[in-house]
Amino acid sequence: MVTHSMKDALACGDRTVMLHQGEIVLDVAGEQRANMQVPDLLDMFSKVRGEELSDDSLLLN
Numbered sequence: 001m002v003t004h005s006m007k008d009a010l011a012c013g014d015r016t017v018m019l020h021q022g023e024i025v026l027d028v029a030g031e032q033r034a035n036m037q038v039p040d041l042l043d044m045f046s047k048v049r050g051e052e053l054s055d056d057s058l059l060l061n
Helices: 006-011 030-034 038-049 056-060
Strands: 015-020 023-029
Touching (some): 006 015, 023 030
16 A cells, blocks of 8 residues: 555554655564554654654645
């Protein structure tokens, strides 16, 4: 499944791959992903990229 909704992405499947500007920035699965919530995903993104997502439409979906 491809979606811009982080909530839906975490609710479905057993692996989440996050792209930013055409580049894979996160690939989480298994135990690491099991109880993950959107704020956890955003924190991981910030640590990897050194920046925060600024597009409110991604955060609110």
